[in-house]
Amino acid sequence: MANLVAIVGRPNVGKSTLFNRLTKTRSAIVSDTAGTTRDRQYGKCDWAGREFSVVDTGGWVVNSDDIFEDAIRRQVLVATEEADLVLFLVDVNTGVTDLDEDVAQILRRTKVPVLLVVNKADNNEQIYEAPVFYSLGLGDPFPISAATGSGTGDLLDAVIEKLKPGEAEDVEDGIPRFAVVGRPNVGKSSIINAFIGEDRNIVTEIAGTTRDSIYTRFDKFGFDFYLVDTAGIRRKNKVTEDLEFYSVMRSIRSIEHSDVCILMIDATRGIETQDMNIFQLIQKNQKSLVVVVNKWDLVPDKDQKVIKTFENAIRERMAPFVDFPIIFASALTKQRIFKVLETAKQVYLNRKTHVGTSKLNEIMLPLIEAYPPPSTKGKYIKIKYCTQLPNTQIPSFVFYANLPQYVKENYRRFLENKIRDNWNMHGTPINVFIRQK
Numbered sequence: 225m226a227n228l229v230a231i232v233g234r235p236n237v238g239k240s241t242l243f244n245r246l247t248k249t250r251s252a253i254v255s256d257t258a259g260t261t262r263d264r265q266y267g268k269c270d271w272a273g274r275e276f277s278v279v280d281t282g283g284w285v286v287n288s289d290d291i292f293e294d295a296i297r298r299q300v301l302v303a304t305e306e307a308d309l310v311l312f313l314v315d316v317n318t319g320v321t322d323l324d325e326d327v328a329q330i331l332r333r334t335k336v337p338v339l340l341v342v343n344k345a346d347n348n349e350q351i352y353e354a355p356v357f358y359s360l361g362l363g364d365p366f367p368i369s370a371a372t373g374s375g376t377g378d379l380l381d382a383v384i385e386k387l388k389p390g391e392a393e394d395v396e397d398g399i400p401r402f403a404v405v406g407r408p409n410v411g412k413s414s415i416i417n418a419f420i421g422e423d424r425n426i427v428t429e430i431a432g433t434t435r436d437s438i439y440t441r442f443d444k445f446g447f448d449f450y451l452v453d454t455a456g457i458r459r460k461n462k463v464t465e466d467l468e469f470y471s472v473m474r475s476i477r478s479i480e481h482s483d484v485c486i487l488m489i490d491a492t493r494g495i496e497t498q499d500m501n502i503f504q505l506i507q508k509n510q511k512s513l514v515v516v517v518n519k520w521d522l523v524p525d526k527d528q529k530v531i532k533t534f535e536n537a538i539r540e541r542m543a544p545f546v547d548f549p550i551i552f553a554s555a556l557t558k559q560r561i562f563k564v565l566e567t568a569k570q571v572y573l574n575r576k577t578h579v580g581t582s583k584l585n586e587i588m589l590p591l592i593e594a595y596p597p598p599s600t601k602g603k604y605i606k607i608k609y610c611t612q613l614p615n616t617q618i619p620s621f622v623f624y625a626n627l628p629q630y631v632k633e634n635y636r637r638f639l640e641n642k643i644r645d646n647w648n649m650h651g652t653p654i655n656v657f658i659r660q661k
């Protein structure tokens with residue numbers, strides 16, 4: 225079971241520096257096209273054989289008409305509600321500030337474990353200053369230097385100790401888990417209500433082992449699946465609902481627990497940065513995808529041209545991953561609601577596809593022979609054999625070559641496209657590895 229760690233603290237204490245260190249994403253801001261997620265927002269950390277997710281609350285835009293301190297307080301509140309552990313970062317050079325006191329007051333009231341991290345303790349004198357922060361009433365301060373990495377090993381040990389051990393999930397194997405995700409007001413609650421209707425018999429709330437229950441079983445009309453985190457979608461919180469950070473924290477939980485994400489987009493608004501942010505979370509977690517363009521009832525001209533324009537715009541934004549279904553639906557009129565479920569089910573099956581080795585080679589080797597990897601520096605590259613790895617999250621293929629290091633990215637893409645041409649991987653990411661034979 226995935227764990228979620230949130231880094232909170234006022235601006236300039238070093239949240240983003242610590243985030244980068246934990247997630248090892250050196251390029252803090254990757255933005256080749258406008259609207260691409262800044263990578264400081266969400267990443268994965270591996271330590272002592274445990275993996276957990278990290279979010280940096282500083283990575284989120286707050287409403288421009290928000291009072292700044294207030295926005296920070298609300299983000300901290302969200303972090304305490306949604307994260308499994310909070311890292312509260314302060315700056316040794318400034319000592320305790322008023323805003324630190326405010327944040328500490330919120331954190332002292334929460335049940336979530338909090339670690340008090342004193343950053344910028346770059347040398348011994350500064351490390352000796354760390355006990356000043358005992359006054360915040362949050363236990364032992366951890367002096368670290370996010371910039372040099374000193375102290376972060378001890379901090380990570382403490383994080384792992386505080387996180388709950390990976391619990392077995394109380395769900396039946398082999399039953400797909402669908403998450404409905406999207407920005408606020410796109411229609412998530414409405415579509416879930418359209419799925420399950422008022423018929424209480426078709427859904428069972430699973431008693432969650434951690435926090436509130438996260439899975440709802442749906443078993444009717446030839447469908448059998450879990451909906452992830454419907455409780456979270458229904459429980460709207462007036463104080464924090466409008467924060468982008470809130471919807472993202474919720475999305476992370478849903479996405480991490482699902483196999484297939486139903487990403488909802490508002491037909492009246494088109495695709496925006498916030499939709500892209502959620503899409504990137506789906507991609508980073510290697511989940512399968514069905515895009516639903518909701519509120520289709522509100523679009524006046526629904527001819528083929530409008531549909532094509534919509535589809536192209538969406539795929540263009542999400543490139544290079546473009547092989548996923550897009551459904552135009554209305555949660556309100558229930559138009560194509562069952563199509564959404566049928567498609568999600570098919571995408572789940574695609575995700576579970578296993579291609580036999582002999583069939584794979586029979587199809588792929590002639591294609592490779594007809595269009596071999598171009599030789600580099602006079603080196604002749606030969607792919608001899610390929611296979612699909614067993615028991616992986618997503619279909620993963622290995623091509624064995626004499627000189628894998630000379631096989632370029634565009635050739636790897638060629639192989640991926642040929643696999644997609646020959647087997648139905650619609651909606652699902654796949655891995656293509658080139659390895660030494």
Ligand code: GDP
Nearest residue numbers: 235236237238239240241282343344369370371
């Ligand atoms: P954020 O606003 O909380 O995300 O803070 P940043 O990570 O952007 O850091 C603010 C400033 O503090 C930057 O100039 C960083 O280089 C600097 N900084 C971060 N961590 C350390 C540290 O451990 N030691 C020192 N000396 N500076 C740091």
Ligand code: GDP
Nearest residue numbers: 408409410411412413414518519520554555556
């Ligand atoms: P959520 O925040 O994503 O859960 O969104 P809600 O399900 O609460 O919907 C937000 C608003 O959009 C509500 O007023 C819904 O009635 C409305 N809405 C949702 N789906 C549709 C739709 O397909 N068509 C129209 N016209 N309105 C919709």
